Amino acid sequence: MKTGLIACAVLGLGVAVVQPALAASQPGTPTAIGTAFANVTRQHYTVYVLPGSMGFIGPDKQHHDTIAPSSFVLKVGVPVTFTVINFDDGHHSMTAPGLMNIMIKPGTDEPNGSIKPAITTYTFTPEKAGNFRWHCIFQCDGPSHWAMSHGFDGPDRDGYMAGWIKVL
């Protein structure tokens, strides 16, 4: 019994000594993540707007107007640039009240029936942490406008014409 107690004490001491060294050197530990996050000094997302013919399939098995990706993580106080490539010839937006409002330029209809994509760039610095929901303010996704119908947590359908932004 006495030997066991001593062994435990020694083992406990050993763990206490070894742990800080592991935390500092192993990727994925809280210390390593904190260091990596501190090194984030620029943020950039490339976002695609896909017309109904190209967009994701909804529960109705039909393609719908889609902005993808739709969820983002930003670091407070660090400038972020969104480059939005619109393959659709309609207006869209990524409107997140209190955070950002990206007015997305429409693509151009070409004589051969194709659409020349439009590129919109938008840079801003998130000033406060929190959860923000964005949605498109334009009436899109015709003729059903399903992607504009109310999602479970706000205007428009999440993953199509709405999504979340977490600012840490």
Ligand SMILES: [Cu+2]
């Ligand atoms: Cu839209």
